[in-house]
Amino acid sequence: MTTTPRTRRAWRLAVVAIVTAVGLSGCGLQSIQEVPLPGGASLGDHPYDVTALFTNVVDLVPNASVRTNDVPVGVVREVRLAPDGWTAEVTMSVNGDVMLPANAMARLRQTSLLGEKFVELGNPAIGAPQGRLQNGAVIPLDRSDVGAQVEEVLGALSLLLNGGGVEKIQTISRELNNTLGGNEAQIRALLDNLNVFVGTLDKQRSDIVRALDSLDRLSATLVTQRAKIANVIDNLQPGLDVLNQQRGLLVGTLQALQRLSVVGTDVINRAGQNTIADLTALQPILQNLIASGDALPGSLQILLTIPFADNSLNVIKGDFANIDVTVEISLQGLLQNLLGVNPAAGNLNQIFALLQNQQTARATGNPLIALPGVLGANTAPVPTTTTTTGAGTGAAPAATGGGTGTGTGTTGTTGGGTTGTTGTTGSTQGEGN
Known part of the structure; x- marks a missing residue:
């Protein structure tokens, strides 16, 4: 078998391809991209x-x-x-x-x-x-x-070029010149104000961020309450219907309130000076209350316990309490406090008048007539007195006074035993006259 140069070249390429494939498989490469x-x-x-x-x-x-x-x-x-x-x-x-x-x-x-x-x-x-x-x-x-x-x-540039934006640049430039021409001072002031505005915003940046954060939290809260808000909105229509039905009454109420405000304003204007005077008179009382300070609450606490002290109830253990009271009563004190008579001064005429008032009280059915200390001044007539000399010898007084004396008799009483008896009555509180 004869080989030509072309055949030998094909065999060489095949061998190189086989060696390359074996080498690649030995290195563990799965694709050409991993090379x-x-x-x-x-x-x-x-x-x-x-x-x-x-x-x-x-x-x-x-x-x-x-x-x-x-x-x-x-x-x-x-x-x-x-x-x-x-x-x-x-x-x-x-x-x-x-x-x-x-x-x-x-x-x-x-x-x-x-x-x-x-x-x-x-x-x-x-x-x-x-x-x-x-x-x-x-x-x-x-x-x-x-x-x-x-x-x-390039896409954005094509929109500018193909959309006709370039041809409008001249128009935009001309309009800007017309706007700014002759208004340089106003434009400069506007820029200064804008600079101040931006600077103020920059100083308040933390507050703005805090407000935005609060708004975000509010929005989150509203989202969580969305079902309740929807329920409120759904139930709001019946309430509006009721208000619509009561519209006449509401209008009448507002009109009456307007008339009341007119009357109230007139009353306040008329009573203005008196109100100011009352407030002025009340000022010292309020100042004293303020001056009392912390003592006022304590005084109110004691006031609620009168006539017993705050801790007096702690003495009673249980449902009852033993008490020992000593009462001292004197005849002089009773006569002086109830009847208004000082027995030490020997005012026997007043005592006789009071005894006469006792008889009048029994006749009228008002026992308090005889007590001037209770009903005030006694208006009963006071009998006149005369002094007579008794024919006999009066009995010796049983109290302090001894011996023979002449008694003071009341009107219509003469001589004898009556005079002596009256003398005894007088000597009960002192020595006979």
Whole structure:
């Protein structure tokens, strides 16, 4: 069998392909995508995996570069759709010697205007770096960013150019010149006021944030009470119907209240001076009450216990209490306090008048007539007295006075034993006259 140069070349290519396939299978590579690109990042012996979530990865593909400060430190392993169906998950392998903070940010950037996409890992935009990024860490959406893409910029520019915006720039410029021309002072004052306004807002920033936080809490509370609020709104219609039915009465009430206010205003105007005088007279009382201070509550507490002291009830143990009372009664005290007579002064005429009042009281049925200390001054007639000399000798007084004396008799009584008896009565309280 003769071989031609073409046949020998085909055999060589077949051998090279077989050797290459065997070599690739021996290295464990499953696809051409796993072949490392020349000039790529070195992952080292112990790389760690990090997953970042993006709202849009544009045209990022596996094996794209992962960089930190524009230095390649890893490679994109996989780009897939998250379980929520709206988010893209990007799994990256990073060199184990590269230390990144636990709150690192992931940004999708582009090497040049028309270059490839890559993922940049760096420090957070807000706040200080904290901790260290570990294997299996997930960078959430609030720490990922997709910058403006060339396609988006060109699309916006095309809207401006193709939509006729360029031709209107001259019109806009002309109208601005007409507006600002001759109004420089007003525009300058407006800018100054705007500057003051913005500065005031900046000073009140904490209050504004606090108000927004309070509004957020209020909104959350309203959301939790949504069922109750809906119930109140549903039940509000019957109440409005009742108010509509009572509209005439409500209007009449308001009109009557208006008339009452007119009358009340007139009364207040007329009684104004008297009210001021009363308040002025009340001022010393209030000042004394204020001056009493803490003593006033204690006085009120004692007032409620009269005639017994506050702790007197503690003496009684049970349902009864023993008491020992000594009462001292004197005839002089009774006559002086009840009858208004001082027996020590020998006012026998007053005693006789009181005895006569006793007879009048029994006749009229009012026993209090005889007691001037109870009903005031006694209006009963006082009998006149005359002094007569008895014919006989009066008996000796049984009290202090001894011997023979002349008695003082009442009108219509003369001589003898009557005079003596009266003398005895007088000597009961003193020496006979």
